[in-house]
Amino acid sequence: xxxxxxxxxxxxPDTVQRGVRGQRGAGVASRSxxxxxxxxxxxxxxxxxxxxxRAAYDTIASDYARVLDGALTRMSWDRAVLCTFAELVAxxxxxxxxxxxxxxxxxxxxxxxxxLDVVGIDLSPGMLAVARQALxxxxxxxxxxxxxxxxxxxxxxxxAWYSLVHIAPLDVPAVLTELCRVLVPGAQLLLAFQVGDQRxxxxxxxxHAISLDAYRMQPDxxxxxxxxxxxxxxxxxxxxxxxxxxxPQAYLLARKSAAAPPESAAVSAGNTSWGSAYRNDRAxxxxxxxxxxxxxGNARRGxxxxxxxxxxxxxxxxxxxRRARSDLHSxxxxxxx
Numbered sequence: 001x002x003x004x005x006x007x008x009x010x011x012x013p014d015t016v017q018r019g020v021r022g023q024r025g026a027g028v029a030s031r032s033x034x035x036x037x038x039x040x041x042x043x044x045x046x047x048x049x050x051x052x053x054r055a056a057y058d059t060i061a062s063d064y065a066r067v068l069d070g071a072l073t074r075m076s077w078d079r080a081v082l083c084t085f086a087e088l089v090a091x092x093x094x095x096x097x098x099x100x101x102x103x104x105x106x107x108x109x110x111x112x113x114x115x116l117d118v119v120g121i122d123l124s125p126g127m128l129a130v131a132r133q134a135l136x137x138x139x140x141x142x143x144x145x146x147x148x149x150x151x152x153x154x155x156x157x158x159x160a161w162y163s164l165v166h167i168a169p170l171d172v173p174a175v176l177t178e179l180c181r182v183l184v185p186g187a188q189l190l191l192a193f194q195v196g197d198q199r200x201x202x203x204x205x206x207x208h209a210i211s212l213d214a215y216r217m218q219p220d221x222x223x224x225x226x227x228x229x230x231x232x233x234x235x236x237x238x239x240x241x242x243x244x245x246x247x248p249q250a251y252l253l254a255r256k257s258a259a260a261p262p263e264s265a266a267v268s269a270g271n272t273s274w275g276s277a278y279r280n281d282r283a284x285x286x287x288x289x290x291x292x293x294x295x296x297g298n299a300r301r302g303x304x305x306x307x308x309x310x311x312x313x314x315x316x317x318x319x320x321x322r323r324a325r326s327d328l329h330s331x332x333x334x335x336x337x
Contacts, residue, residue: 050123050144050146052211052212053123053124053166053212054123054124054125055210056202056205056210056211056212057103057122057123057124057126057127058124058125058126058127059126059208059210060205060206060207060208060210061104061124061126061127061129061130062126062130063206063207063208064103064104064127064130064206065104065106065130065134067206068104068106069106071106072106072110075242077237077239077249077251078192079110081190081192081237081251081253082107082110082111082114082159082190083114084253085111085157085159085188085190085253086111086114086115086116088157088188088253089116089156089157089187089188090115090116092156092186092187092188093156094155094156094157094184094186094187095154095155095156095157095184095187096116096117096118096119096155096156096157097111097116097117097118097119097155097156097157097158097159098118098119098120098121098148098150098155098157098158098159098182099111099118099119099120099121099159099161100121100145100148100158100159100160100163100179101121101122101123101145101160101161101162101163102120102121102122102127102128102131102140103122103124103127103131104127104130104131104134105120105130105131105132105134105135105138105140107159107161108120108131108135108138108140109134109135109138111159112135112138116157118138119138119139119140119141120138120139120140120141121140121141121142121143121145121148122140122142122143123142123143123144123145125142128140128141128142145160145163145167145175145178145179146171146174146175146178147178148178148179148181148182150182151182152181152182153181153182153183153184153185154182154184155182155183155184155187156183156184156187156188157183157187157188157189157190158179158182158183158187158188158189158190159189159190160179160189160190160191160192161190161191161192162192162193162194163191164191164193164215164217165193165194165214165215165216166212166213166214166215167215168213168215169215169217172217172222172225173225173228173229176225176226176229176231177229179231180226180229180230180231180256183256184256185256185257185258186255186256186258187255187256188253188254188255189226189231189252189253189254189255189256190251190252190253191222191251191252191254192249192250192251193216193217193222193249193250194216194217194247194248194249194250195216195217195218195219195238195247195248195249195250196216196217196218196247196248197216197218198215198216199213199214199215199216200213200214200215200216201213201214202214216247217250219236219238219250219252222252223236223252223254226252226254230256230257231254231255231256231257232254232255232256232257233252233253233254234253234254234255235251235252235253236250236251236252236253237250237251238250
């Protein structure tokens, strides 16, 4: 599940204002007012795209969860990559993990099953409602990967599992910067995505009419963009599509360098209230669902692969049981849109 896409937009209000300030002969007041007007227009467009993406995933949430229930049992590569990521995070003991664009929580739950302290973050209230019902002991927070309401350097790992697919190519570097910002130096980042260069406009998904753009990406280009924001890619896997997939799939593992490039003020703004937002979102839940930040004993000691979570979708459907082929009616089954 992913959270936000734009197409043909500028990088953001700062970009608009920089362009206005570059025009010679314009007065300060004029530049300021024009820049503010353009920035306001950009924010309105951003809100529109967020609304479109949120509406699409709210629409498909229940059927999305039903179709993908148990999907990891038939996806050996996915499990292998996620298990590797979990082992690395547990070894490093740098902090909890954020599953950014968590959707209905299927990857969040699996990471918890592997022994990690993990929080799921998603734009769609509908998807989060399904996640909370299926995994009541875990923490799920509403938010956008374009501006995470999280402190700097507060996580030992971030997973963006097909979470970039609705981000327009020009906006990807800013989102990668945001993911890097919340990671502790030395922490792990895992990305999964479809390989390609095209944009697909989706009008049908999981039995529902929607309107949503999805983008494919090239691993080499994404690795270069990660390097530019202070994330060093040290492992990449590109595999052939497996039925019913139609495109190659890729996974990138990266580590935040000790001295990452400084984040822009635009990307960093508005990320100081995460603690209160988290507490409000999880008020009244069980104590075991509390997320502990680095230095508070957050990392479990080792990775458990044999634990089954009773009362969750793991106990109901089981990662060891394959789903019936009649459930594979969606061309996107097993991966996000």
